[in-house]
Amino acid sequence: QSALTQPPSASGSPGQSVTISCTGTSSDVGGYNYVSWYQQHPGKAPKLLIYEVSKRPSGVPDRFSGSKSGNTASLTVSGLQAEDEADYYCSSDAGRTNYVFGTGTKVIVL
Amino acid sequence: QVQLVQSGTEVKKPGASVKVSCTASGYIFTNYAMHWVRQAPGQRLEWMGWLNTDNGNTKYSQTFQGRITLTRDTSASTAYMILSSLRSEDTAMYYCARNVMGASWFDPWGQGTLVTVSS
Numbered sequence: 704q705s706a707l708t709q710p711p712s713a714s715g716s717p718g719q720s721v722t723i724s725c726t727g728t729s730s731d732v733g734g735y736n737y738v739s740w741y742q743q744h745p746g747k748a749p750k751l752l753i754y755e756v757s758k759r760p761s762g763v764p765d766r767f768s769g770s771k772s773g774n775t776a777s778l779t780v781s782g783l784q785a786e787d788e789a790d791y792y793c794s795s796d797a798g799r800t801n802y803v804f805g806t807g808t809k810v811i812v813l
Numbered sequence: 814q815v816q817l818v819q820s821g822t823e824v825k826k827p828g829a830s831v832k833v834s835c836t837a838s839g840y841i842f843t844n845y846a847m848h849w850v851r852q853a854p855g856q857r858l859e860w861m862g863w864l865n866t867d868n869g870n871t872k873y874s875q876t877f878q879g880r881i882t883l884t885r886d887t888s889a890s891t892a893y894m895i896l897s898s899l900r901s902e903d904t905a906m907y908y909c910a911r912n913v914m915g916a917s918w919f920d921p922w923g924q925g926t927l928v929t930v931s932s
Contacts, residue, residue: 737917754918796917804858
C-alpha cells in the first residue's frame with residue numbers, strides 16, 4: 704500500500720489560511736469517506752483533528768476544516784496561529800481493514 | 814480521562830525481538846480496537862496493524878507480516894506489540910492508538926516508545 708501524497712510544506716502568515724492536499728486513489732481516499740487528519744508537534748504524539756473527511760472531535764477549533772473531491776482530500780487551517788506550526792498527516796481506510804497515512808506536510812507560520 | 818501509557822525506551826541488537834506495551838485507562842479496554850503505528854526519525858507515520866481487543870483477532874500490514882505479533886492481556890487492559898528479526902531500519906518511535914472498531918480514525922495515541930536497533 705503506497706503512502707498518500709501530501710506537499711512537503713505549506714506556509715502562511717498569522718491570520719491567513721493554508722490548505723493541505725492529500726491525494727490517493729480510488730482504492731483508498733476516493734473509495735471511502737474515511738479520511739482523517741492528525742497534527743503532530745515536534746517530539747509529541749499525533750493528535751486527531753478531523754475524522755470521516757469533515758467531522759471535528761470536541762475540543763478541536765472550528766478553524767480546522769476538511770473536505771474531499773474524488774481521490775483528493777484537503778485540510779484547511781483558517782486564521783493561522785503560531786501554535787498551528789506543526790506536521791500534518793492525512794490517513795485513509797484502504798479497504799479490508801488496512802489503513803494508510805500520507806507523506807506529511809510541515810506547516811510554517813511566517 | 815482516556816489515556817494510553819506505553820513502556821519505555823528499548824535498545825536492541827540486530828536480529829533480536831522487542832515487546833512494547835500499551836496500558837489503557839479511562840475506558841472499557843475491550844470496547845475499542847488498538848492500532849500500532851511507527852515513525853522512523855524524520856519520516857512519515859506508517860500503519861503496522863490492529864488488534865481486536867475483545868476476541869484477539871489481528872490484521873497486519875503486509876510490510877510487517879511475518880515479523881509482527883499483536884496480543885493483549887484484558888485483565889491488565891494492556892496491548893502488546895512484538896516485532897522480531899529487528900534490523901537497523903526498524904529504529905523508530907512506535908505508537909499505540911485507540912480506534913472505535915469499524916471506524917477509521919485513531920484517538921487518542923500513546924506517548925510513543927523509542928526503539929533503537931544497533932549493534
